[in-house]
Structures are given as C-alpha cells and as structure tokens.
Amino acid sequence: MAELEAVIGLEIHVQLATKTKMFCGCELSFGDEPNVHTCPVCLAHPGVLPVVNEQAIHYALKIAAALECEVAPRSIFHRKNYFYPDSPKAYQISQYDIPIAGAGKLGDVRIHRAHLEEDAAKMIHVGESGRIHGSGASLVDFNRGGTPLVEIVTEPDLRSAAEAAAWARLLRETVRQLGVSDVNMEEGSLRVDGNISMRPVGSEELGTKTELKNMNSFRFLERGIEAELVRQRALLEAGEKVEQETLHFHPEDGSLHPLRSKEEAHDYRYFPEPDLVAIAPTEEMLREARESLPELPAARAERYRDELGLPADVAALLAAAPETAGYFEATSKEASGVEPRVIANWVTGELAAALRQEGGEETASESKVEPAALASLVSMVQEKKISHGSGKTVLAALVAEGGEPAAIVEREGLAQISDSGELESIVANAIEANPEAAEQIRAGNGKAIGAIVGAVMKETKGRADGGEVNRLIKEKLGS
C-alpha cells in the first residue's frame, strides 16, 4: 500500500475585541454575571433589526490585509437557520457565498476565505455529559451571543499535526499583533477546528475528511489532530473507510467522540439576510486597513533571516514577540561593530536567561537593561575586553540594578587579563598543580584540558580569555 500523507485544513474563529456586539449596542465582556449584556436585539425580541458594527468591519479588513486576502467590493450577509437555544433568532447572521475576504495566504498556507458573523450564546449543560443530550438542565448566557467573529478558513495545505499547531500559533500571533482580538484559546476568543483527511502520497485527490472540534489549546490541537491521524491511518491501512463526521476532542483523556447525528444533520436553508445591506468598503477604508498593519511575524521573521542573517529559529522567536524584537533592533543599532546574529543570541539567550533567573515576568524591553547598555556589553565581549563569563556577570548586575556595563566592569574588577606574562605564569602554576591532567594531555587526551582551564579561570575569577588559556596550555604541554 502506498505511503499515506496527512491533509489538514483549519477553520479558525476569532472573536473581535470591539467595544460592542456585532449587531447591537451591548458591551462585550468576558466573565461578567450571566445575561447582563443583553438587549431586545441580541435576545431576538419580535420586531428588532440588526445593525452592523462598523468597527467589526474595520477589524475584518485589517485581518484581510494581514492575510493578503482579496476584499470583496460588495459582500453580503446570509441567514443560517437552525433551532438551538444558543441562537435566539433561530438563525445566525453570517456570510455565505460572498464573504468579505477571499483568497489570501499566511506563511506557506493559503487562506480560502475569511468572513464576518456573530457568535452564539454560551450554553452550560448541567449534568455529567457536559452536552445537551442527557443533561439535567441547560442554562443559556446571552452575554456572548452576538459577539463579532471573523471565521478564517485555510486551504488543506498542512501536512502534520505539529505543522498545523505551529501555523495556528503564527496566525494567533499575527492576529494578536493587529490588536483586533484577545486571541485567547482558553477563554474561547480563538477557536480552532481541524478538517482532517489522509491520502496516498502523490495523489491530488482529497480523502474523506472529518471535522475536529473542541481543542482549546495549541497542545490539544496538536494532540487531537495526531489522534485523528492515527485513527484514520489505522482504518485506511485495514482497508476500511473513513466516515465523514464531526468529532469532539476530550482533553481529559485525549479521546475523540463523534457528535450525535441529530446535532449535525442540518439543512441551514441559507438565504440573503433581508435586514442588512451589502458591505461595500471604500478605497479609504481599504487603505487605512493596509496602512495600519504593523510588520507582522511572518514578514519580520523573513527579514531577520534574509537581511540580518539570523538563524530561522531565532528569527521566528523574535518575530513572535514584537516588543523583544524591537529591543533587539534598538540594541543592534547601538552596537555598530557587532553582527545582528550575535546580538540576537544575547537577547534571546543570555538576557532571557538572566531575566528568568531574576524570577520576574519582565521582557527585555521592560527590564532595566537599556539597549545601549547591552550593546556596549556585547561589544566589550566581542573586543575581548572582558571574557564571555564576565559578560554574564555584568549582565546579571545590569538586570538587577541597570546602569553602565563599563562602570560595573571597573567596580567588579572584571577587565580581562591583557598582560600575557601574567597569564602565562598563572597557566604554568595550574599545570603544576594538576600533574595528572597534564600527563593525560600529553598522552593525547584533549578532554583533560578542562581541569586546567577551570583552575586558571578560578584563579583569574573568569577574567581570562578562554581561547587564549587553551592556546597557552597546549603550547606548554606540546600537544
């Protein structure tokens, strides 16, 4: 049997952080008392009419611009009809055949479409199952009902669970940096569903897909998709068929359960929403959306990689944290003689570690270490004015109290030993004190050099240049 490959597409619901709901003036909130943010419109009293939230359109256009989507000149709303207590009108106002945003891409994944809609109310099913079937009672909180959503649908371009989770993280970071959503998976302001199928490698046809829901963290997303891929692979390899169905991920044990067909068998009877007019964004609105975009993670990572020569992982790490990336760039600017790659390593390596050591939640840009200070510190290390080890000591002092590295070096007496005569005699003493190691080195065991280097560093309190010490030991022992 031919090798199978995973074919994964994602559907992402992003709750927009607008001031008010999608079609009424009720305030958005999370965690307030149930049913306090309601009005005749979002409770679907008879006779009410929806009015589109203008800010939601601006936010959707920003997302469309960030995902390089084509924007429809006139997109329209449809009614998606279904009976369920979370939908007081018994229809959801959504977009159907003409969404606000069409084809686009983020990273290597193509975007199929993005559209505006309203969120359903929150249902709490009392009882063991946690679902409506078999529950003792169901409670409805209409606070969430009518929250603006942008639903983003990708093409099936992802090939593994890890890839899907990594891309979802990139999307989250991108949307977060737009400032249009809290993108919090635990709170449900970002919800990711997967469309998953498998096919023989090389085939262009898509296999039967299943839809995976309820993965409310990136870890669960990856685990859920992985579990489903294992299940599908087993079925296909046993010559069985994958059934098209919707599966619910249970985070407690990582299992997948099909939703009952009654919950699924919908004919939504879509038709154009007669209460609303078309969304026709003006040139100015489109320009505003484009111009308001910050440099987004994908573009920033690419620039760091291609223009600044940063390793891909470091570039991605910085791009996902725009404040730290800004700090890195400011430091680079101050340290003219130092390669950006070196600065990036200090920022994401030594500085991040020192901040962790300090125990706080501070990011580089919030810390007491000024970019200019870090720049001069890295320059001193590069010019061998101080050793790398001393550099870390100085950095710890900077994290704790701020200030100028030169002053700290002076105060702590950390300047590197530049007198080669002095260093030579310290090395000679160290060899004498470690005859066994010296013997092993002479016999060709290079690893034994560590004991002597350590002794030198101890004696110099780390002020010696490690490379120079190595060279001197080898010279003296003739190895």
Place this chain on the structure above:
Amino acid sequence: MKELLAMTALEAHEAMVAGELDAAEYADAWRAAAGGDELNAYLWRDENDDSPGIAVERPSVAPIAVKDIFCTEGVPTTAGSRILEGYRPPYTATAVRKLIEAGAPILGKTNMDEFAMGSSNENSAYGPVLNPWDRGRVPGGSSGGSAAVVAGGLAPWSIGTDTGGSIRQPAALCGIVGLKPTYGAISRYGMIAFASSLDQCGPFTRTVADAALLLAILQGADPCDSTSIGLPSSPRLPDREDLSGLRFAVPAELASDAIEPGVREVFEATLKKIEGLGGELAEVSLPHAEHGISAYYVLAPAEASSNLARFDGVRYGMRAPSSGDVIEMYEATRAEGFGAEVKRRIMLGTYALSSGYYDAYYGQAQKVRTKIAGDFKAAFTDFDFVVTPTSPSVAFGLGEKTDDPLAMYLNDFFTVPMSLAGIPAISIPAGLAEPNGGGPKLPVGFQIAAPAFAEQKLLDAAHALEGAIGFDARPEGVPGG
C-alpha cells in the same frame, strides 16, 4: 367648527395648533368612541387594562390606532397570534415612537391576521374583525383592524403594514385611504417581521391630505433599520386640483375576468374622471406582473419561515407544557401557538429554502421579482402612474374563502406587484358597487402606483382625483363629512 369626530385628522391638528380645539377633550372623545368597538377591531385599548399605556406629553396630533404588529413598551403586542399572548415588549417601534413624539395619543392596538398573513382578518387568533359596512363581511387584511377602526368611526386615523397589499386591500374594502410607501421610507424597527424585504408601514386615513400628514410624521431614515432611507424631502400637504400633463397607464393584463363587474364599473368611471381632470390614459404592458402572486408566495413565506423561527417559547410569549427535551418543547409551543395559515406558510417557506429546492423556488422567484421591478421601471419611463382596481372584489362574506387559500391569495393580485417592486401605491375610495350575488353596495378602491420615492407626486394626484370622485359615503352611524 364641525362635530369632533367628523373632523379629519388634519382639520383637528390645525384646530389644535390654532388653539381652537382642546387636545385632551378631543382625545377623550375618541377614547370614548373606541370604547364602543363592536367590530372586534381593537385587541387592546388605552384605559381598558391595568397597563400604564403610552404617555404623550403634549398632545397636538389626532390620536391614533396602531396595528398590533408594532411593539409598544409595556403594552400588549400579539401580532394577532396566540404565541405572543401576554407579551409586553421591552421597547417601542420607531414608527410608534415618532407618533408619540409628534404628540399623537395612542388609542389602542388593532386586530390583524396572525403575523400579517391573510387578506380577510379571519386568521387572527383573537377572532375576525367585522366590516363596518356589513358586519357579515370581512374588512380585508391583514391590517383589517386598522382599516375598520377608521371606517367605523373608532379612530380618526391609524397605521398598518403592507407586505403584499395588507394596507391597500383593507382600505379598499372599508372605503378609506390606504398608502403603502416606498420600501425604506419608514423604519421597520419594532414592526414584527413577516417578510422583511417586503414589509412596509403606512397610514390609513379618511383623506389623502391626512395620509400626507401622517406620512410626514412617520417617514425618515432610522439608525436602527439599515434598510430605511426615508423620503428625499418631507411630504407637504397635497394641493393639486387637476391632472393635466400627467400620464396614467392601465395594465393590459387587467382584461382578466377575475374582476367583479361592479368593481370594473367603478374603475372605468374613475378612469373617465382622470380624463376629466386633464390626465392622459393609455394601456401599458406589465408582462411579468401576472407571475407576481406565484413569486410572492415563495419569497414571503421563505422569509417568514426564518422570521418566525424565534417564537420558540424560551424567552417570551406562551410556552406549551412539555415533558420532553427542548426540541419537543419547541414543537409543542409552535404547534399550539401558531394558527393554520401561519403553519402553512412556514412549511411552504421552509420547503422553498431547502437544499436542492432553493434555486428552483427561491432563486427563480427572485428573478421574477427583478423582472416585475423592470416592468414598472419601463412603464415609468413613459408614464407617471400605473392604475388598477385595488382588489378584484368588494368585501366578501365571512367564511366565504377560508377553505380555499388560493382564492384568498388572489385578493392580492393587483397589490403584490408593487410590493415586489418596492414602489409606493395608494388606494383611495372610488365609489360603491353591488357585490356579486347582490346586496347593499360596498366600497371599491382605486389603486395608483408611482415610481420609488415619488410619494409627493402620488399624493398630489390622488388628492386631485379624490376631489373629483367626491366619495362621502359612510357606514351607518359613522359621522361623515
């Protein structure tokens, strides 16, 4: 000064503004008159229950009756349905708010076909409204109560809604003026939706001038209704006395023998009056108009099936006792709460929107709608107005058509095309005619349709024709003049 109840709303308004008429005394006289309702025309009246009613600070406009389809805060609003029994909305419809702000006391809420579905008012869960001209006959529908109160001397004027003829047809059957404005002229906010793309609020009055005054109060864009745009300018009172230079088109498709002879006679006499006033007449073809009813009875039920889905017993209105799960509760509530015609249309509409049928029904009906709008557009390049009888018959007997939905739907034959095209049309009383099968003479309505937003022109022409017709008949016991 005339007897209080014989004054038109405009005359009363002018007298109140001039300080010659005490607004409170005038309103009280109408409240007393409304209290004598023997037509089952009011479902709720100010002063007849324990609700605080609707306060108007400075009455300066004639009190008004409001179709029970408009939400009124704290005041029962049923849309003629059992399913909304006991419902008191937490907000007030824009049209009613505008009336209150203009200083019009609300006399009461009028009976109607359930959710505005019907042409005879026999579909009300609260019993039929009787025609003040002959209590054995229907007042038309769906705004039958709003027409009957004006014709029957129970209100100086009223508002109703028109989706496929629900203002014009009852106005015709009750011998008063009924105007369906351009779609979007008046806010729909707070008007319980039947078919959202067709529903439009409009006035019932005794004169065309009253209709102009009421339209001026009601019209305007509303931030709560994205489909409202208002009229290009506020209507002024019509003062035109002649029709010279105006061209009136009579659809060739009117040759249908579905029109009662008495109605045809009055219609033809009215055409002669148009010529007498200097208007020009010619035949025009509206080739797609005859498909109007078919398209309408796909589109309106389709929208209704979705609009009425919210009545589920969860948040307001009646809830049927049910021991099962939430779906069973929905089913029991809707089975008990909706009447037969509403259920028929929900099923029709649900079917028309179903996957696999959408293109054949809803999609096709939308195309017909576009064609009909195109027919009118073409006609209005050569003509100022299109005229027809409002209804093919005078008021028919209670129970006469209830077993034949299709015969009932054909009442809307002349009014539906304008609704589909979204254009304004007015029905004015044109005379009396003997019904088929004999009996006392009954009112006949004459319909004039104009291009979108040409309400002023429409009111001016209707006013001139109204003068030439000189209709002054009243049901027995109703003050006239």
